[in-house]
Amino acid sequence: MRPYLTVAQKEIRDHVRDTRSLMSTAMYALMGPVVVMLVSFSRPVAEGGRPGLLLQMASVFALVAAFAGSMNVAMDAMAGERERRSLVPLLLNPVSRFDFVLGKWIAASLFGLGALALNLAGFLAALGLGAPGSLHALSGGVWLWVLAGLTPLVLLGSAIHLLVAAGSRTAKEAHSWLSMVVFAPMLVGMFLVFFPGWIGSWWFVAPVAGQQSLIARSIAGQPVLFVQGAVLAAVTVAASVPVLLGARRVLNRDDLLAG
Amino acid sequence: MQEGSHVIEVRNLRKRFGGVTAVNGISFAARNGKITGILGENGAGKTTTLALICGLLTPDAGSIRIDGAAGGGLETRRRIGALLDHQGLYPRLTARENIAYFGALQGLSAAALDRRVEHVLAALGLDRIADRRSEGFSQGERLKVALGRVLVHAPENLLLDEVTNGLDVPAVRSVRALLRGMRDDGHCIVFSSHVLEEVSSLCDDIVVISKGQVAAEGSPAVVCRETGTQTLEEAFVALTRTEKERPCVRI
Numbered sequence: 001m002r003p004y005l006t007v008a009q010k011e012i013r014d015h016v017r018d019t020r021s022l023m024s025t026a027m028y029a030l031m032g033p034v035v036v037m038l039v040s041f042s043r044p045v046a047e048g049g050r051p052g053l054l055l056q057m058a059s060v061f062a063l064v065a066a067f068a069g070s071m072n073v074a075m076d077a078m079a080g081e082r083e084r085r086s087l088v089p090l091l092l093n094p095v096s097r098f099d100f101v102l103g104k105w106i107a108a109s110l111f112g113l114g115a116l117a118l119n120l121a122g123f124l125a126a127l128g129l130g131a132p133g134s135l136h137a138l139s140g141g142v143w144l145w146v147l148a149g150l151t152p153l154v155l156l157g158s159a160i161h162l163l164v165a166a167g168s169r170t171a172k173e174a175h176s177w178l179s180m181v182v183f184a185p186m187l188v189g190m191f192l193v194f195f196p197g198w199i200g201s202w203w204f205v206a207p208v209a210g211q212q213s214l215i216a217r218s219i220a221g222q223p224v225l226f227v228q229g230a231v232l233a234a235v236t237v238a239a240s241v242p243v244l245l246g247a248r249r250v251l252n253r254d255d256l257l258a259g
Numbered sequence: 260m261q262e263g264s265h266v267i268e269v270r271n272l273r274k275r276f277g278g279v280t281a282v283n284g285i286s287f288a289a290r291n292g293k294i295t296g297i298l299g300e301n302g303a304g305k306t307t308t309l310a311l312i313c314g315l316l317t318p319d320a321g322s323i324r325i326d327g328a329a330g331g332g333l334e335t336r337r338r339i340g341a342l343l344d345h346q347g348l349y350p351r352l353t354a355r356e357n358i359a360y361f362g363a364l365q366g367l368s369a370a371a372l373d374r375r376v377e378h379v380l381a382a383l384g385l386d387r388i389a390d391r392r393s394e395g396f397s398q399g400e401r402l403k404v405a406l407g408r409v410l411v412h413a414p415e416n417l418l419l420d421e422v423t424n425g426l427d428v429p430a431v432r433s434v435r436a437l438l439r440g441m442r443d444d445g446h447c448i449v450f451s452s453h454v455l456e457e458v459s460s461l462c463d464d465i466v467v468i469s470k471g472q473v474a475a476e477g478s479p480a481v482v483c484r485e486t487g488t489q490t491l492e493e494a495f496v497a498l499t500r501t502e503k504e505r506p507c508v509r510i
Contacts, residue, residue, distance in 0.1 A: 006363045010352075017351040086347030089408065092313055093364035094336040254276060257315055 003095040007103025008110075011077050015111060021072040028068060029115040032061025033122030037129055053193070058126075059146070059215040060189035062119055063208070066150035067157035067185045069115025070108035071178050074161030077104040078247070079174035088257060097251040101166075101244050105158055112154040120147060145218040148229060149211045152236035156207055157185075159243040166250040188212060204228040207236040266291050266416060266447040267312060272321035274307055281307040283471035284321070289449045289464070291415075294442050296462030297451035300499050304471040305451040306343065309418050312449070313341040325416060337365065340414030342422055348404055350394035354385050357393055358407040365412035372411075379407045383437075399430035406437070417441065417448045423457060435461055459491045467498045474498040 001009075015021060036058045081087040090100065120143065161178055168174035185208050192199060192212045199206065203213035210232045217224050250256065267289040274282040282304045289295035299305045310316045312323055314335040323330030325338050348357050358379055362372045380389050383403045388396070393404060402422065409417070419438075423431045438461060442448055452458050458465060459479050467475040467482065475482045475498050479491050486494040 001363070003364060003366075006360070010349075010356075010360050013356070014349055014351050081347075084347055084350070085344050086349060088310075088315065088344050089342075089347045089361075089405065090364075092315060092336055092339075092341045092343070093361060094333040094366065095364050096333065254316055257310065 003099040004103035004106065007095070007100055008106040011073065011104055011107030012110060015073045015076065015107065018072075018076070021076065025069060025072055025111065025115050026118060029065050029119040030122045032058065032065060032119060033126045036061065036123070037126040040126070055219045056193040056216060058123055059212060059219065060186065060193060062116070062123065062146060062150060062215065063153070063189045063212055064182065064186045065119035066112070066116045066153045066211070067208070068182045069119075069154060070112030070158040071161050071182065073111045074104070074108040074158055075165045075168075075171050075174045075178060077108060078162050078165035079168040079171045080165075082168075082256070083170045091251070091257065098244075098248045100251065101162065101247045105155075105162055105240075105244055105247075108158040108162060109155050112158050113151065116147075116150055116154055142218045145224060145229065146215050149214040149232065152233040153185075153207065153211050156236050156240045156243070159240040159247070163243050163247040163250065166247045184208070192216065204232040205235050207232075207239050210236070266326050267295075267449060268322075268324040269308070269312060270322045270324075272308065272311055272323065273319045274304075274311055274316060275319055280471055282311065282318075285468065285471070285473050286321075287466045287473055287476055289416075289447050291447045292442060292445045293463040294438060294448045294450055294461055296458040296465040297449060297468060298455070298458055298465055298495060299451075299468035301453075303468045303499070305468055306420050308468065309341065309343060309420050309449065309451060313339050313343075313418055315341075315343070337412070338414060339416045339418055340409035340412070341418040341420075342405055342409045343418070343420045344405075346401070348393040348396070348401055351392055353390050353392055354396075354400075354404045354407070355380065355389045357404050358411050361408035362411040367412060375411050375413065376407075379411050382410075383407050384433075398425050399427060399433075402426060402430060402434070406434075415446060417446055417450075419448070419450045421452055422450075423452065423454065431457075455490075455492045455495060465491075467495060469499040 036054060039054055039057070081090060091097070160181060164177045164181055165174040168177060188208050189212045192209060193216070196213075196216060199209050199213050203210050214224060214229060214232060269288070270286050272282050272285045273280070285304065285308055287295075297305045297308065307316065311318050312325075312330060314331045317331065325335055328334065349360070352360065355376060359372060359376050362375055367375060380386055383406060385400075385403055385407060388400060393401070396404065406422075423434055426434070435457070438448055438450065450462060463478065465477070465479055465482055466473055475485060475494070477485070483489065483491060483494045486497045488494040488497055
């Protein structure tokens with residue numbers, strides 16, 4: 001088995017057993033659907049007030065869920081290694097630093113995808129339970145765009161979490177930084193909900209903002225070309241590469257190993 | 260393995276961290292079938308030297324040869340089993356899983372991995388706790404699992420940094436017996452410690468490091484003779500001048 005797959009396998013086995021972290025991730029993933037469902041029952045929306053705005057809010061929650069779903073795993077897989085002093089023994093193995101980063105990224109991304117799937121399942125459930133006229137209008141095609149659009153964002157989010165966590169001495173320090181990092185897609189998403197005109201026709205080359213635009217467009221019934229979605233996915237995944245290389249660079253730092 | 264031939268050779272090794280010189284031209288050799296003790300006060304450069312030998316850090320200057328090959332790359336880490344810190348177990352993994360993970364990272368095949376993990380668990384007396392998660396292990400149990408991770412790929416050379424620190428007497432005796440057994444099997448063992456009595460009884464050769472440099476090298480008897488002292492403790496004090504620099508203060 002390739003070394004990075006060995007690392008990924010260990011991280012998955014390890015974090016599947018971390019019940020507290022899984023519960024925390026699940027709660028974050030389901031927060032959006034619960035809030036949107038509650039708002040859908042509020043009088044202005046239930047009476048057909050602004051269902052469009054509600055759907056846009058849902059898209060922001062999905063955006064944040066995609067970005068943040070891997071946070072706990074990435075935090076433990078990097079900052080946790082330093083905190084429990086398992087990083088030095090780990091790096092003494094004949095495996096390149098990039099393989100370690102790659103394996104942890106794969107594992108964190110899988111947990112992130114799980115969180116995204118839970119989030120979207122939550123929205124589907126909210127569709128069934130929500131007030132009439134709120135979320136019912138979404139077709140299967142829209143959900144496909146949401147899933148396809150947000151999956152690359154999971155990969156980028158995982159890479160960013162790993163980079164930040166690699167530079168943190170403890171999981172607590174990493175948590176402080178990552179709480180701020182997760183705020184960024186929320187800010188971008190909410191801004192675009194209220195000021196959609198700010199992003200121009202090149203939306204599909206801008207990760208995070210592009211995903212928000214993709215979802216907003218598909219919800220609004222505006223045409224989204226396959227090539228636009230593909231470019232957005234490629235740009236987002238490509239953006240992960242320098243971030244992962246940055247994480248490898250952090251693992252090469254002497255001060256990280258010498259204390 | 261040819262007993263007595265040099266297998267770890269360090270020449271003029273230097274390493275700085277910012278403005279601090281941690282290792283300043285260290286040279287020594289460790290042989291197969293011998294336990295070589297690295298002695299030095301806190302901050303003398305022992306751990307940095309070991310980290311450089313096993314390729315964890317890159318030296319600013321100097322050379323390292325392990326079994327005749329240049330050190331520093333991934334191949335070095337296959338030839339060496341290094342235990343620089345025995346705290347870092349994965350608490351949600353069992354003892355067996357902790358050891359197997361490192362064996363897999365060493366590139367052992369599935370069949371070899373199973374065989375080696377069973378062998379190491381039995382050799383270290385870990386059978387009883389093999390399938391328990393490592394959170395809550397005692398210090399001695401943690402050390403044994405950490406040793407298991409180091410030994411799982413049957414390395415020819417062992418680097419151990421203050422492994423007996425904080426262990427109770429039975430655990431210390433168990434570690435010493437293990438090291439003597441490996442020495443008798445022809446392994447090259449480099450062992451750093453603060454405990455002079457332990458070094459004196461366990462090591463065939465010693466290297467005294469002071470302020471990033473080798474202050475003395477040879478068997479304990481040779482080091483005592485060259486410093487004109489009766490015991491290793493007196494020799495250590497003479498070489499590192501610890502008493503002169505840190506006079507006893509009455510409180």
